[in-house]
Amino acid sequence: MSNAATLAGGFPDLSKLPVARQAHWMRWFTAAAIVAVLLTIGRAFANGQIEWSYVSRFLTAPVILQGIVNTMVMAVLAMALGIFLGIVVAIMRLSPNPVLKSVALGYTWLFRGTPLILQLLLWFNIALVFPTIGIPGLWSARAVDIMTPFLSALLGLGINQGAYTSEVMRAGMLSVDAGQYEAAKAIGMGRLRALRRIILPQAMRVVIPPLGNEFIGMVKATSLASVIQYPELLHSAENIYYANSRVIELLIVAGLWYLLVVSILTPLQMLLERRFARGFSQTAR
Amino acid sequence: MRRISISAGLAALAAITTAHAAELPDAIKQAGVLRLTVNSTYAPMEYRDPATNQLVGLDIDLANELAKRLNVKIVWSETPFAELIPSLQTKRADFIISGISDRSSRRETADFIDYLTTGPQFFVLTDNAAKAAIDLCGKKVGTTRSTSFPVEIEKWSKQNCEASGKPAIQYVPGENSIDVRNQLKQGRIDAAVQGSETLPYAQQQEVGKYRVVGEPFAVGYQGIMFRKDDAALREVVTEHLAAMIADGSYKSILDKYGLGTHAVAQPLMNAATQ
Amino acid sequence: MTQPLVAIRSVSKTFGEFQALKQVSLDVSAGEVLCLIGASGSGKTTLLRCINQLTPVDSGGIWLDGELLGLREEGGRLHRLTERQIARQRLKTGMVFQRFNLFPHKTALENITEGPVQVQGRDRQEVRSEAMELLARVGLTAKADAYASQLSGGQQQRVAIARALAMKPMLMLFDEPTSALDPELVGEVLSVMKELARSGMTMLVVTHELGFAREVADRVVYMDHGAIVESGSSRDVLGAPREARTQAFLSAVI
Numbered sequence: 001m002s003n004a005a006t007l008a009g010g011f012p013d014l015s016k017l018p019v020a021r022q023a024h025w026m027r028w029f030t031a032a033a034i035v036a037v038l039l040t041i042g043r044a045f046a047n048g049q050i051e052w053s054y055v056s057r058f059l060t061a062p063v064i065l066q067g068i069v070n071t072m073v074m075a076v077l078a079m080a081l082g083i084f085l086g087i088v089v090a091i092m093r094l095s096p097n098p099v100l101k102s103v104a105l106g107y108t109w110l111f112r113g114t115p116l117i118l119q120l121l122l123w124f125n126i127a128l129v130f131p132t133i134g135i136p137g138l139w140s141a142r143a144v145d146i147m148t149p150f151l152s153a154l155l156g157l158g159i160n161q162g163a164y165t166s167e168v169m170r171a172g173m174l175s176v177d178a179g180q181y182e183a184a185k186a187i188g189m190g191r192l193r194a195l196r197r198i199i200l201p202q203a204m205r206v207v208i209p210p211l212g213n214e215f216i217g218m219v220k221a222t223s224l225a226s227v228i229q230y231p232e233l234l235h236s237a238e239n240i241y242y243a244n245s246r247v248i249e250l251l252i253v254a255g256l257w258y259l260l261v262v263s264i265l266t267p268l269q270m271l272l273e274r275r276f277a278r279g280f281s282q283t284a285r
Numbered sequence: 286m287r288r289i290s291i292s293a294g295l296a297a298l299a300a301i302t303t304a305h306a307a308e309l310p311d312a313i314k315q316a317g318v319l320r321l322t323v324n325s326t327y328a329p330m331e332y333r334d335p336a337t338n339q340l341v342g343l344d345i346d347l348a349n350e351l352a353k354r355l356n357v358k359i360v361w362s363e364t365p366f367a368e369l370i371p372s373l374q375t376k377r378a379d380f381i382i383s384g385i386s387d388r389s390s391r392r393e394t395a396d397f398i399d400y401l402t403t404g405p406q407f408f409v410l411t412d413n414a415a416k417a418a419i420d421l422c423g424k425k426v427g428t429t430r431s432t433s434f435p436v437e438i439e440k441w442s443k444q445n446c447e448a449s450g451k452p453a454i455q456y457v458p459g460e461n462s463i464d465v466r467n468q469l470k471q472g473r474i475d476a477a478v479q480g481s482e483t484l485p486y487a488q489q490q491e492v493g494k495y496r497v498v499g500e501p502f503a504v505g506y507q508g509i510m511f512r513k514d515d516a517a518l519r520e521v522v523t524e525h526l527a528a529m530i531a532d533g534s535y536k537s538i539l540d541k542y543g544l545g546t547h548a549v550a551q552p553l554m555n556a557a558t559q
Numbered sequence: 560m561t562q563p564l565v566a567i568r569s570v571s572k573t574f575g576e577f578q579a580l581k582q583v584s585l586d587v588s589a590g591e592v593l594c595l596i597g598a599s600g601s602g603k604t605t606l607l608r609c610i611n612q613l614t615p616v617d618s619g620g621i622w623l624d625g626e627l628l629g630l631r632e633e634g635g636r637l638h639r640l641t642e643r644q645i646a647r648q649r650l651k652t653g654m655v656f657q658r659f660n661l662f663p664h665k666t667a668l669e670n671i672t673e674g675p676v677q678v679q680g681r682d683r684q685e686v687r688s689e690a691m692e693l694l695a696r697v698g699l700t701a702k703a704d705a706y707a708s709q710l711s712g713g714q715q716q717r718v719a720i721a722r723a724l725a726m727k728p729m730l731m732l733f734d735e736p737t738s739a740l741d742p743e744l745v746g747e748v749l750s751v752m753k754e755l756a757r758s759g760m761t762m763l764v765v766t767h768e769l770g771f772a773r774e775v776a777d778r779v780v781y782m783d784h785g786a787i788v789e790s791g792s793s794r795d796v797l798g799a800p801r802e803a804r805t806q807a808f809l810s811a812v813i
Contacts, residue, residue, distance in 0.1 A: 049374055127471035144473040182613055183660035183719075187674035187726055188650040190643055197677060201664050229430075229458050238367070239458075242431040245370050245391060 054249035058240060059256065067236030068257055074153055074232060075219045081158030082218070083211065086165025091195060093170055104166065111163035117224050120156035123147060124228035153225035153232075161218060168210050172203035205276045212269035216262055223258075233257055309355060310517050313379060319352055319359045323383040324366040326461050329486040329542040330384035330507070343482075344382045346538045347400070347529075354525045366431050366461075370395070373510055379518060380511050384480065386433055387508035387557035397508030398523050399553040401544070404501025405437045406481040410469060411496045415476060418499035419445060423452035427465045427474035430458035433559070434478050441502050462487075466495075482507070485543040505557045506549070526552045562625060564589040564730060564761055565610065570619035572605055579605040581785040582619065587730075587763060592756045594772040594793070595765045597782035598808060603765045606782070607732050610763070611652040612645050623651055624729060650678070653723030657735040659715040661707040667694065667718045668703040671725045679726070686725070693721040697751050713744030717751050724755075731755065733764040767812065773797055781805045 046052075058064060093104035111119065127143035134140025176199050184194035226235035237254040241247045313319060323331040323344060331342035340361055352359045364372055369385060372378045374394060387397035407426070409415050415424070422442070428434040435456055442454040457474045459465035462483060469477045479487070481501040488495050509526075511519040529535040530551055539545050565587035572580040580602045587593055595603040608614040610621055612629050621628045628648055631638045640648070662670050671690040675681045694700050697717040707715055716736060723731060736752070737745040749771050756762055756775045766772065772779050772793050779796040781789045781804075789796055789805045800806045 125467060125471065127473070128467070131471070142472060144468075144471050177660070179656060179658050179660040180662065183654075183656060183662070185613060185646070186611060186649065186652075186654040186656075187722065188646050188678040189674075190646045193677065197673070198662055202662075205664075227460050229460075239430060242367060243390075243436070247367055247371050 050248055050252070051246065052249075054244075054246045055252050055256075058237075058250060058253050061240070063236045063240065064233065064253060064257070067231060067233035067254075068261070070230070071219065071222050071232040072261070074150075074157065074222045074225065074230065075215065078154055078157035078161060078222070079211075079215050079218050081154065082161025082165045082214075085159065085162025086167075086169045087200070089162060089166035090169035090173060091192075093166065094173060095191075108163045108166055111160050116156065116160050116221060117227065119160055120152065120224055120228050123156045124149065124152040126152075149225070149228050149230040152228050153222070153230040156228075157218065157221060157225065161214065164214065165211065168207055168214070169203065172207035173199055175206050176202045208276050209269070209273035212265075212272050216265050216269065219261055219265070220258060308517065309357070309521050310515070313357060313518070317357050319348075319355070319357050320362070320377065320379050321348060321359055321382065322362040322364050322369065322372045322378040324369060325363045326366075326463065327384045328483060328490075329544070330482065343401075343538060343542045343544065344384060346541070347526075347535070348382050350529060350534060350538065351522060351525055354528070355521065366429075370510070373512060376512075380509055380515075380522065382509045384482070384507055385510055386480075386559075387506045387555065388433055388559050389557070391510070392555055394513055395510045396513055396519060397506070397510055397555050397557070398519060398526065399506035399508040399556045400526060400549060401482065401507040401539075402504065402547045402549060403480050403482050403507050404504045405434045405478045406484055406501045407476050407478055407498040408484060408495050409476045409498055411493055413475065413496070415498050418502060419449075419451070421454060421476050421498065422446035423454070424475040425455045425457050425473070426476045426478060427457040427459050427468050428478040429461050429465055431461075432480075434480075437503050437559075438478055470494075480507075482544050482547055489543075503559065505559055506553065508555075508557070523552050523554075561588070563587055564591075564624060565763070566622040567606070567610075568620050568622075570606070570609060570616050570621060572602075572609065572614065572617050578785050580609070580616075583782075583785070583787060585780065585787065585790075587761065589729075589761050590759050591777045592762045592764070592775055593778045593780060594776040595763065595780050595782060596767070596769070596772065596808075597788075600784075601782040602785040603782045604734055607654075607734055607763060607765050610730070611649050611654050611732055613654075615639075623648070646678075650726060651728055652730045652732055653726055653728035654732045655716070655719050655723055655734065655736050657738050659707070659712070659719045659739070661710075661715050661719055661722070663707045666704045666706055667699065667710070667721075670707075670718055671722045674722065674726045690721070690725060693724055694718075696724075696754070697721045698747070711744055712740045713747045716740065716748045720748075720751055720755070730761045730763065733762065733766065735765050735767065737766070737768055769797060769809075769812065781808065783808070 089104045089107055092100040093108075095101055095104075124147060126147055130143050132140045133143050133146055173195075180198055180202065181194055184198040189198070222230075222232050223234040225232055226238060229235070233254050237250040241250040308314075323340070323342075325331045325333055325340055325342075327342075329343055331340065331344045333339065334341045340363075345361075348359060362377075366383075369378075369381050369383055370391065373381050382400075385391075386403065387399050391397075405428070407415075407418050407421060415421055418441075423446070426438060428438060435458070438454055438456055447453050457468065459468055459477075462479055465474075465477045465479070466487065468474045476498065481497075484495070484497060509522060511522075526535070530549075536545060536548055539548050563586035565585070567583060567585040569582045569584055570580055571578070571582055579600075583602070583606060585606075595606065597603050605614055609616050610623070610628070615629060620630065626648065629640055629645055631640055661667075662673065665673065668687070668690055671693060672683070672686045675686040675689070676683055691700065691703065694703055697720055699714060699717055699721075702710060702714060702718070705714075707718075710718065720736075733752070737748050740748065745768070749768065752762070752764070752771070753775050764771075764776070776793045778790065779793045780787055781796060781800070781802070783804050789800060789802045795801075796805065797809065800809060
């Protein structure tokens with residue numbers, strides 16, 4: 001058959017033959033196809049009805065930069081509110097008190113069950129239902145004076161986020177070994193103290209990676225606040241193209257900035273994940 | 286100012302139309318279809334009738350009449366206001382008749398055939414204290430941010446408020462004319478600005494709720510927008526529009542929407558001075 | 560005769576269909592070391608957990624140091640105590656779990672100081688020096704700043720014992736303290752428990768370690784199917800059991 005010497009039983013000795021490198025023709029082909037598609041798309045963008053000079057001109061316009069700052073400020077504050085509410089609601093959900101549990105379920109159902117943009121619009125226009133807000137006899141104010149675009153966006157985004165975060169927190173709290181809660185009770189801790197000192201710190205380690213992911217989503221969700229006049233990035237880009245009709249150019253500017261922010265946050269979030277997962281891989285010997 | 290622009294518009298028009306009786310471009314004639322897109326949130330120009338959900342309005346009626354005379358059908362589509370011009374540029378629409386103002390900043394890639402006079406108009410809730418436009422200095426005035434009105438308000442405020450030592454008008458953005466009227470009702474803004482052509486409808490919808498303040502504070506035109514390289518189509522439409530004005534069908538459409546006073550004597554090209 | 564430290568009277572507990580405890584009664588005297596033995600499902604762990612109210616009793620009563628646990632008698636009816644009152648009652652008992660249950664996000668020292676500082680509100684410095692003494696007592700001074708993941712099972716359990724002792728309980732409950740340990744680590748935990756017994760602590764130990772029971776227990780109680788079958792000195796119960804069931808159990812485990 002070949003140069004291989006035959007061993008006993010008629011089976012050839014293959015140990016002397018070299019192994020040929022695999023050609024992977026299919027991989028090369030698909031890679032080439034993908035590159036071709038990308039080049040086509042790239043060329044369409046380059047030659048299409050896009051004035052790239054507008055993109056470079058407005059990429060660092062002061063209004064755009066301010067928009068980015070406003071986007072990040074809102075993302076951080078709304079996320080903080082969402083985490084706070086998420087913890088509170090998760091504790092209520094796991095409470096033996098049926099009233100608290102029902103409120104938590106109702107909150108989650110309502111704010112996960114309606115679109116975020118609808119919630120933002122409702123907060124902003126709340127004066128149609130409640131023209132004045134206040135404590136009877138003590139203090140009152142016009143709803144429109146209180147519900148500025150900033151506050152409406154913060155409440156809309158934060159309260160909506162809280163509904164999702166509460167589920168993450170609940171999963172995190174349930175992931176903590178039941179024995180931890182028992183040990184806490186055994187040294188005389190009440191439910192809330194045990195939650196605060198023993199359960200939540202351990203839950204946070206499980207919860208922080210998915211929350212990092214949620215934060216990246218929040219950065220982009222802030223763009224919805226443009227419809228209630230919060231001057232974040234998209235709102236600023238829109239105002240420019242309302243004036244100069246350069247719609248796609250300004251959308252590209254906004255898109256590039258969102259991409260940049262997310263590209264920075266993503267490896268940071270992976271770092272966070274790795275750091276927190278570290279404590280968990282070790283088990284008792 | 287206005288006379289000069291009218292004669293300029295007429296001159297421009299005369300220059301084109303004396304050449305020959307215009308014909309529909311082949312592509313449209315063969316398909317027998319006109320593709321038009323509108324931003325249907327702008328009553329009474331184009332909007333969805335709340336009762337029947339049909340697409341109706343002054344622009345719709347004008348376009349339908351034109352299409353009848355051109356022997357074609359119209360395929361309507363709807364887009365947000367900011368998408369109108371891109372729709373024209375990408376040839377998604379053959380021309381734009383959608384309550385869009387003739388502005389020099391928009392004439393880089395398009396020409397306007399002006400068919401309706403318009404102008405930004407202040408209005409307030411009926412029980413508001415403001416009696417004249419000058420009362421609005423220092424107050425919060427809102428308008429749709431995607432229009433040319435924010436710039437108009439700023440100009441007017443500089444010329445009339447700041448020039449006479451009064452505080453400037455505070456401009457408050459809104460997403461669309463309904464959002465703006467909503468903010469007026471909630472008291473977030475003291476007054477609002479809309480195109481004068483939209484106010485009769487708004488007042489009819491909510492009788493006694495609004496009151497206009499002063500006259501339209503800038504004069505402009507609504508125009509039908511054509512691509513600069515689409516002279517043939519533009520000429521055909523202009524010709525038939527002129528015929529509609531001559532035989533009174535144009536005026537009766539305008540009267541139907543209470544906008545008889547906004548008529549133009551004949552179609553003008555790129556006549557707006559802004 | 561002095562009052563027993565723990566008095567269990569007709570305690571029953573059912574989980575769904577399964578009756579874990581059937582009218583169990585038992586006395587534990589102060590300073591006594593009592594070992595509970597029996598097959599799994601016999602109710603011995605349930606009984607232990609009823610004493611520090613991790614498992615509430617269905618009927619019957621348990622008195623610790625003369626105080627009725629978890630319930631208040633009023634007008635001929637029993638009312639359950641509030642969570643806060645129950646938590647306070649738990650301060651009198653210390654519990655050592657089969658799986659140690661150390662707080663992984665705290666060092667050994669912090670595990671021990673957590674209860675006295677946070678729950679009892681004691682002075683941090685004072686608690687700290689006491690905790691170091693306890694660590695010395697269980698032979699782990701060098702591991703004060705180690706985390707649970709850095710300790711062997713035997714070391715973790717010894718820290719857990721120190722943690723329970725830090726609360727200065729009058730009764731220590733051990734739920735199979737060596738069952739989850741590798742054989743070579745069992746000895747170090749048992750020697751800590753022996754020292755504890757010698758020091759006079761009242762101890763209730765659920766265990767399979769019959770050698771420990773023989774050596775240290777004042778009394779051995781054998782349970783089966785939710786009831787106490789036999790009770791007596793370790794010599795009697797382990798050496799010469801009277802009941803057939805006890806004999807069967809012992810011959811199976813030895």
